[in-house]
Amino acid sequence: MFTGYNNKKRVNERYKIVGFISSGTYGRVYKAEGKNGRTGEFAIKKFKPDKEGELQYSGISQSAIREMALCTELAHPNVVHTVEIILEDKCIFIIFEYAEHDLLQIIHHHNQPQRQAIPARTIKSILHQLLLGLVYLHRNWVMHRDLKPANIMVTSRGKVKIGDLGLARLYYKPLHSLFTGDKVVVTIWYRAPELLLGSRHYTPAVDLWAVGCIFAELLSLRPIFKGEEAKMDSKKTVPFQRNQMQKIVEIMGMPSKDRWPLLAAMPEYGQLSSLAAGNARFHRPQGLENWYQMCLKNNQYPAGSSPENPGSEGFSLLQQLLEYDPQKRLTAEQALQHPYFTVHGNPSENCFEDSKIKYPVRRVSQEDNDIRTSSLPGTKRSGLPDDSLIGRPAKRLKEG
Amino acid sequence: MASSYWDSTQRKFWTFSKQQLALERKKIEESERNLVNLYPLPDRRLLSIYFYHQLAKMARPLGIRQQALATAQVYIRRFYTKVEIRRTNPTLVLATALYLACKMEECPQHIRMVLAEARHCWDASFNDISKIGECEFTLISEMNSQLIIHHPYRSLAELQTHFTLIPEENTLAWAIINDHYLTDLPLLHAPHEIAITAMFLAVVLKPTQSGLQPNAAGVANALQTLGNVRNTGGQGQQTRNQKLVDWLAESNVDIEAIVECTQELISLYEIWETYSDKACKEQIAKFVKARGLDK
Missing domain, CATH: 3.30.200.20 (Phosphorylase Kinase; domain 1)
Structure with a gap:
């Protein structure tokens, strides 16, 4: 040959x-x-x-x-x-x-042994760097499609780096609709509402919804919309992610055609009305602003406008990232221009600057050190579970 | 895409000057002097035409789109600037390049389908998917995993709206872009230069009169019009041509590059007259058989 x-x-x-x-x-x-x-x-x-x-x-x-x-x-x-x-x-x-940390590990560290808020400056710097990376990806026509804390790396010098392009795609003029290639993408907790509602022509806006979820999680130290994933049935039809959509509606309220004109065109639009049946919280959602104020209070951010507090600008940015209508949601470039980043001076290029918190180094297991041989890839090992640390829902479906 | 092309691996690592390209090729020929002398091959452009016919034969039943075909052609051209063709089984390289290109262009084909069609359309001798799989590793390694290709089709689409080309002109420009993959142009010029050349020729050649097939003489005439641009503001007869000429003169498009592209196409259309499917096939078969590369 x-x-x-x-x-x-x-x-x-x-x-x-x-x-x-x-x-x-x-x-x-x-x-x-x-x-x-x-x-x-x-x-x-x-x-x-x-x-x-x-x-x-x-x-x-x-x-x-x-x-x-x-x-x-x-x-x-x-x-x-x-x-x-x-x-x-x-x-x-x-x-x-190599990056010593990632956001999942940083959030985890702040949850243990007892909850202690991530400094507001750290969060601002992380978000700023994350958006700079995302602007670059989107300018180059790359959608990440799987942004989540475990995929955002942080070096020991406080540089934030978007990782795991395993699901990323170029989105200019795809030969097939982006939907047909891969059935479902994005870890369910960070999945944008238009994807949950079955949109076939999704856009880079899905990454911005995920950024909103990550921002909320950095503030509250818990996933903001922690739904349970509906598994694919035996016929391999993609199920409606009812529970995840519920979690979003419980805080954000129902999406409306007034605010999201194309809502009724979503394939799973019909499912929305059935969500409300028998669920009192649908008619009295918590509201994002209440969620935000509760979160700041619970995590004891100091009151008043200061660099130590994410403040009303933080809420405004969060609200515009967690916007139901993907066309109204901020783009990465717009998000970077938000006053949140400038109101108390520019964000640091090192997210650990002025922080006294020491984060543990990445855990490395010694039991499988031979990259070339021994353990066959894919065989079950007792090493760290996927995404390490706490139990996370299944991340992605295999591509069709 | 403009911004992404300027930072692309295509521009940084796979765009050469004519001299550089000649030097690269000389290097690999020198390293296989014996083989090169033993097995003479037709002109590279004729081989490219042959490869294209082969690829197209296979693409048709699989419904593979032009852009994936174009990407496969670029992969093949890149690969053979680094590996001497007489050390390879071109049939296997073609099948693998097409298989890989389909994945990159988001129209994936199952490796078994590619193998089956290669055997059916080309009577390929390899009969195991692992051959394609192994060749894929080679192809990707030789290209340093630099697999994203920027094609002129997208630039043409932008130009088309700017200049409101009539459908016939657009079709002709598209056909000229298809043809440029038979030359070294994809390794020598930026996609927008190719697109401008194609559009320019399409407008000047006036497809409605001369039919859709460009030929050497027609393109040579177009060169004269380009000459007017170089002398800035020549008195073109038609307002439409004039508008194009003015735009070319005012834009910071490299006119020399457009002239070079046009000349390259002229010589392609000239040598095309001498093309023989049989000759290419036989000369390739000679070294493949003699060296047992099909085993």
Whole structure:
């Protein structure tokens, strides 16, 4: 046949595996150090083959191809930097710069041993950096589609970096409707209402809803809309995510055609009226403003307008991110212009600046240190569960 | 897309000057001097035409769109600037490039379908998906995972609304863009330069009169019009051509680049006259058979 595939780079010649970080539907992530003159720390993502124990080349999945291509193409201080990609002996390794923290871990740290609010300055800097990264992605026609605390990395120097482009896509003129390729995307708690209502032509606005949810979670230290995922039935039809939609309505109130003119055109629009039946909270929703004030009070943010308090600007920004109508929702660029970011001086480029809180380093397990052999990718291990820490709902469905 | 093209890997790593490209090719030919001497091949453009016909044969039953075909052509061209063709089985490279391009262009095809069609349409000798899977690794590695391709079609769509091209002109411009993948132009020029060239030729060639097939003589005439632009503000007869010429002169489009693109297309249409499917097929078969690359 062909002269055969012989790669020029070998993972084990270039990196020393320090330990195992996490695994997911895509494969496994390891922490590594540079070798043979290469310095620094790295995170290496090893893709698992389509089928377990695959010993033959069977073609690379479309999502892996997308991620490889996007990682190679994109470069921005607030997007996780891809060092290189190595294809070696039927395996794909993406080597990323290492980040000591992520938002999930930071939120978790503030919940334990007792709840202690994340400083308002830290939140402002995180959100600002997150939006800078998102503006870059959207300007380059990339939708992330899976923003959630576990995917937002933070380095020990307080630089925020958007990670995991595993579901990201270029959205200019897709050959097929974006809906047909992948059935459902975005972890359910951060999923935008238009997706819950079955929209087929969704837009980068889905990422901004997720940013709103993340902002709320940084403030309250709990997911704002913590719904239970309805599983796909045996016929593989995508179910209406009733519980998730309920959680949103309980705080935000019902969406209305006045505020969201295209609401009635949503495929699952009919489901909305049935939500209200027998649920008293639908007629007396908490209201986002009440939620916000309760949250600031519970987490003991000091009263009055100051840099230590997210303030009324914070509420205004949150409200415009958690806007039902995707066309009215702020874009990433508009969000960056919001007075929240300027009212008490500019946000810091280091989100840990002036913070006395010490965050623990990333947990690394020692039981699976051989990236090339031993543990077959995809086999169940007793290492850290997916996304580590507390139980999170299933993240994503496999692409069709 | 403008902003994303300027920072793209396509511009940074896969756009060459003519000299650079010639040098790259010389390097790989030198490293396989023996093979090159033993197995002479037709002109690269003729091979490209052959490859395109092969790809199109396979794309039709699978319903693969033009843009994926174009991406596959660019992948093949990039790959063969880094790997000597006589060391490969071109049929396998073509099938794999198309398979990969379909995934990148969001119209994925199952690897088994690609294999089945390759065997059906081309009588390909490989009969195992793992061959395509392995070749995919090679292709991606040689391209350093730089798989996103910016095509001139999008620039053309923007120009089309700006200049309100009539449908025939648009069709002709589209056809000229399709043809440019048979040349080295995708490795030499930015997509918007190609799109402007295609639009310019389409307007000047007046498709309604000369039919939809561009030819060398027609394109050469168009070059003269371009000459007017270089001498700035020549007295064009038609107002429409004049508007285009004025726009070209005033914009900061590199006129030399448009001239170069036009010349490249002229020589493509000239050499096309000598194309023989059979000759390409036989000459490729020679080294593939002799070296057992189809095994």
